[in-house]
Amino acid sequence: MKKILIIDDDTSLCYGMKRVLSGRYSVSTAFSSEEAFEYLNTESCSLILLDYRLGSENGLEVLEKIKELSRAVPVVMLTAFGTSDTVLDSFKLGAADFLVKPVDYEELTDCIEKYARPDKVSCGEDALAVEETEERDSAFVGSSRKIRDVFKLIATVANSNTPVFITGESGTGKELIAGLVHERSHRRDKPFVVINCAAIPRELLESELFGYVKGAFTGAHQDRTGKFEAAHTGTLFLDEIGELPVELQSKMLRVLQNGTIEKLGSNKPVHVDVRIVSATNRNIAELIAAGEFRSDLFYRLNVVDIKLPPLRERTDDIPQLAAFFTAKYAREAEKSICCIDREVVDIFRAYPWPGNIREMQNVIKKAVILSSSNRITESDIQLSGPETEKPESRFSAVSEYFFTKFTSDTLNSSVEELEKILIERSLLKNSNHLTHTAEELGITRVTLNAKMKKYGISI
DSSP states (O other), rough: EEEEEEOOOOOHHHHHHHHTTTTTSSSEEEHHHHHHHHHHTTTOEEEEEEEETTTTTHHHHHHHHHHHHHSSSSSSESSOOOOOHHHHHHHHOOOOOEEEOOHHHHHHHHHHHSSSSSGGGGGGGGGGOOOOOOOSSSSOOOOOOOHHHHHHHHHTTTSOOEEEEEOTTTSSHHHHHHHHHHHTTTTTTTTEEEETTSSSSSHHHHHHHOOOOOSTTTTTOOOOOHHHTTTTTTTEETTGGSSSHHHHHHHHHHHHHHHHEEOOOOOEEEEEOOOEEEEEESSSHHHHTTTTTTTHHHHHHHSSSEEOOOOOGOOOGGHHHHHHHHHHHHHHHTTTEEEHHHHHHHHHHHOOOTTHHHHHHHHHHHHOOOOOSSSSSGOOOOOGGGGGGOOOHHHHHHHHHHHHOOOSHHHHHHHHHHHHHHHHHHHHHHHTHHHHHHHHHTHHHHHHHHHHHHHTTTO
């Protein structure tokens, strides 16, 4: 049962509201901010109804203190004077809504149902529950087979000094993985330094990496430490390493071979103890073939290769990711969003996510801002392109395809064709690894082999 706290110095109003709401909710009252904070220090609640004028106290000041104490609790302001200033000030401080006295019972209950945070199990089967999470930006969320394989590889190599090479499309979380490699290593308490080779002009990149001494060039008025020195005893993450100019690649190779750098304007070698983690979203093989990347540097960097799958190949992680980002951005926006409609999850599963996890983060952040209730609904989601088509319309097109193609024995023929398509697609996704393919399809290796033989699928 939802727990409602009414904070109002009008005792008759409090008792009246408690009487009409008690049959449906668990209702407590506080006639002053002191009583309210005594309650909040020991009890939790689903929603607070707060009077704008609380005796001699300013309700806005009380609202601000409530949000400092418990940001996730939605607060609905009550007042007899609904001017633009009071409304805007209330929303600015985090109020969920604003009701004008005398409050209509139906409007009040609608407001409670809209904003009150329900029990964890009350999202129902038609929605995904959003659990509150720790305030961590570095978490890499996922439990699909491909992500578990990535985690296993990180656990195996993290505590060594071996260079790690991370590949994956833009937005797949390469910097997060580099951070995990560092956090799980014996260098975890040392610097983790990041440089994006694509974000720095070519003429400045060398000085950013290796530093310079005073007088090395016009404007070099003092010595400057480069990223390699800054990362000494720690980890240096070279993001978008494929953008490293060819003229710098030989110098980078010497650093990896000798463990020393030379600052611009100096011939004196400086020893650096740095673990290198690099990443790219480009095809390094093509760059090597085109003469844009040295193969010997690639072999030095690519001792351990971590391949990050795009989001469209790890759709099993989408509900978990959606819940995680919703909790994160709801916390930042001080909103009490606790459910995601299943229809939204279905749309997310059907969408190909060309921008991967970064795109999903932005979509959910916008949805949290747009949401006017305690749940994310389809109307809060803004995606672009034909991929946003509703799942029902896609299902209709698929069924029409099968009915048109198979005029007799439709069900059996359709099932067999769909089985063949799914097996072939899963084999492709899993690089023809039979065990991983069988696990993804939820069948045994024996069953997989039998179906491959039946449909003439060879690898």
